[in-house]
Amino acid sequence: MRKGLSTERSGGRGENGLGTGGRDEAIYRNLFVAIVENHLAPGTKLPEDTLAETYGVSRTSIRKVLQRLAHERLVDVRLNRGAAVAQPSVSEARDIFSARRIIECGAIGKVVAKAVPAAIDELRELVRREHAAADRGDWREAIYLSGAFHVALIRVSGNETLTEFLTQLVSRSSLVIATYGTPMTSSCRHSEHDDVLDLIAAGDVEGARAWMERHLKDVERSVVLVEEEPSALDLRKVLDEVARRHRGER
Amino acid sequence: MRKGLSTERSGGRGENGLGTGGRDEAIYRNLFVAIVENHLAPGTKLPEDTLAETYGVSRTSIRKVLQRLAHERLVDVRLNRGAAVAQPSVSEARDIFSARRIIECGAIGKVVAKAVPAAIDELRELVRREHAAADRGDWREAIYLSGAFHVALIRVSGNETLTEFLTQLVSRSSLVIATYGTPMTSSCRHSEHDDVLDLIAAGDVEGARAWMERHLKDVERSVVLVEEEPSALDLRKVLDEVARRHRGER
DNA sequence: ACTTATCTTTTTGTATACACTTTCATACCG
DNA sequence: CGGTATGAAAGTGTATACAAAAAGATAAGT
Numbered sequence: 271m272r273k274g275l276s277t278e279r280s281g282g283r284g285e286n287g288l289g290t291g292g293r294d295e296a297i298y299r300n301l302f303v304a305i306v307e308n309h310l311a312p313g314t315k316l317p318e319d320t321l322a323e324t325y326g327v328s329r330t331s332i333r334k335v336l337q338r339l340a341h342e343r344l345v346d347v348r349l350n351r352g353a354a355v356a357q358p359s360v361s362e363a364r365d366i367f368s369a370r371r372i373i374e375c376g377a378i379g380k381v382v383a384k385a386v387p388a389a390i391d392e393l394r395e396l397v398r399r400e401h402a403a404a405d406r407g408d409w410r411e412a413i414y415l416s417g418a419f420h421v422a423l424i425r426v427s428g429n430e431t432l433t434e435f436l437t438q439l440v441s442r443s444s445l446v447i448a449t450y451g452t453p454m455t456s457s458c459r460h461s462e463h464d465d466v467l468d469l470i471a472a473g474d475v476e477g478a479r480a481w482m483e484r485h486l487k488d489v490e491r492s493v494v495l496v497e498e499e500p501s502a503l504d505l506r507k508v509l510d511e512v513a514r515r516h517r518g519e520r
Numbered sequence: 521m522r523k524g525l526s527t528e529r530s531g532g533r534g535e536n537g538l539g540t541g542g543r544d545e546a547i548y549r550n551l552f553v554a555i556v557e558n559h560l561a562p563g564t565k566l567p568e569d570t571l572a573e574t575y576g577v578s579r580t581s582i583r584k585v586l587q588r589l590a591h592e593r594l595v596d597v598r599l600n601r602g603a604a605v606a607q608p609s610v611s612e613a614r615d616i617f618s619a620r621r622i623i624e625c626g627a628i629g630k631v632v633a634k635a636v637p638a639a640i641d642e643l644r645e646l647v648r649r650e651h652a653a654a655d656r657g658d659w660r661e662a663i664y665l666s667g668a669f670h671v672a673l674i675r676v677s678g679n680e681t682l683t684e685f686l687t688q689l690v691s692r693s694s695l696v697i698a699t700y701g702t703p704m705t706s707s708c709r710h711s712e713h714d715d716v717l718d719l720i721a722a723g724d725v726e727g728a729r730a731w732m733e734r735h736l737k738d739v740e741r742s743v744v745l746v747e748e749e750p751s752a753l754d755l756r757k758v759l760d761e762v763a764r765r766h767r768g769e770r
Numbered sequence: 771a772c773t774t775a776t777c778t779t780t781t782t783g784t785a786t787a788c789a790c791t792t793t794c795a796t797a798c799c800g
Numbered sequence: 801c802g803g804t805a806t807g808a809a810a811g812t813g814t815a816t817a818c819a820a821a822a823a824g825a826t827a828a829g830t
Contacts, residue, residue: 293783293784317810317811317812318811318812319810319811319812327784327785328784328785328786329785329786329812330783330784330785330786331783331784331785333584333812333813334587337584337587337588338587338591341588341591349791349812349813350790350791350792350811350812350813351791351792351811351812352792352811352812362680362681365679365680365681365682366681368630368679368681368682369679369681369682369685371626372622372623372626372627372682373622373623373626375626376621376622376623376625376626377622380618429615429618429619430612430615431612431615431616431618431619431689432615432618432619432622435619435685439681543813543814567780567781567782568781568782569780569781569782577814577815578814578815578816579782579815579816580813580814580815580816581813581814581815583782583783599782599783599821600781600782600783600820600821600822601781601782601821601822602781602782602822
């Protein structure tokens with residue numbers, strides 16, 4: 271089973287106090303993968319009892335996991351109302367992509383500076399796997415590897431804090447795609463990811479930054495095209511509007 | 521009592537699943553403030569029983585709060601070993617300031633674009649309060665308001681996700697200052713914060729970006745000058761080194 | 771006197787129990 | 801027949817209890 275979006279090196283960092291080998295870590299990873307790979311559709315309720323029985327633990331551990339996922343904005347927890355897979359709003363989706371542009375473009379300078387050949391080779395291997403998955407029609411794997419590539423790229427900068435932020439943004443992007451993307455929205459269509467590696471290998475910072483800017487705008491445009499559906503909240507406003515028109519005002 | 525670094529508008533967003541009015545919210549804020557204002561020194565142990573008795577609740581609620589603070593990197597939770605106020609490493613400190621440069625400089629464009637006069641007035645008021653606090657020697661308040669200014673600035677961009685990230689970075693900066701800063705390291709010495717508001721009001725994006733870059737580099741330089749102390753971990757290495765020298769090798 | 775081993779104390783991890791809130795179904799009334 | 805109230809069922813919030821681990825103290829041995 272995969273581990274987060276870490277692409278390899280997650281074998282016990284033992285540094286911070288988040289994934290410190292508790293037995294809930296496995297449960298967390300399971301739920302995390304289920305959500306970002308869209309096995310659980312946005313809005314799906316996540317009752318504590320069900321999860322507790324599923325994983326054979328008590329609700330205590332489940333609650334811990336759910337709160338962690340809530341902090342990462344992958345699930346929504348409302349008071350006395352339980353947890354559900356998050357449904358990012360359109361404005362939240364825009365914020366996510368905007369934040370990704372700022373972080374990924376802003377960090378590309380350090381990425382280029384620190385991109386030793388070995389690091390680039392690892393990234394190329396990731397792209398190769400992504401293409402292989404796409405070629406055999408495994409879209410879920412391809413999308414996953416596409417996200418993993420973006421995270422791995424920033425990791426080269428050596429900034430763990432930024433890498434963590436981006437990891438969250440990439441997983442939330444999966445939710446956005448699941449919520450607003452059309453079936454064929456394969457995020458990075460035929461993945462020009464190799465191109466940016468060429469620019470990085472050539473030491474072309476500005477070129478790489480421009481590529482990233484364009485790439486992320488492409489991804490966003492291919493997804494968030496549709497506006498928010500009525501969604502029961504502005505239902506009242508919509509109906510009022512219809513009523514006014516019907517009465518002949520305007 | 522203050523609320524996070526939110527500077528006003530925290531009166532129940534009811535939107536996400538984090539601060540949804542549970543009774544632990546008050547406990548969280550208490551601990552949060554105690555940590556970022558350095559009433560609790562980095563490294564201070566936070567035993568669950570003590571906190572539970574202090575706030576008159578059970579350990580269950582305390583654990584929830586501690587895990588949230590752990591996710592925000594303000595406390596360190598190690599398996600079977602409890603929680604303690606985090607002690608950011610030098611490399612973590614560098615990552616934090618680097619991330620701040622990328623995010624705050626990257627978002628300044630949207631800040632300028634969206635900075636209506638009313639927003640700028642609010643920011644000026646914040647700077648005024650900061651100066652007032654500094655003038656009367658209330659350094660804690662001045663440092664707090666300085667951080668609140670940076671957060672409020674980014675909030676103007678309208679990107680809630682980035683604002684959350686920066687909120688975390690600013691509070692972690694407080695920990696860095698507490699850990700590595702000298703007593704007089706007042707982060708922003710006589711706070712040139714008014715200057716950037718002039719640039720923003722004038723619509724000078726590049727000027728504001730350059731100002732922010734320089735400002736954050738100044739803050740970092742005034743803090744992280746010192747290298748990591750032995751810190752008990754490389755104690756062995758240090759002692760071995762001393763022993764070798766004593767034996768006359770080299 | 772210093773180190774090592776064992777036992778006690780303290781503290782954390784996890785499960786369970788109970789109170790309260792929400793939700794859904796049923797019955798009552800206009 | 802539609803709408804509202806009442807009550808049962810399900811689900812969450814919080815406290816407590818017990819098991820396991822770490823920290824500390826005491827005693828034995830070198």
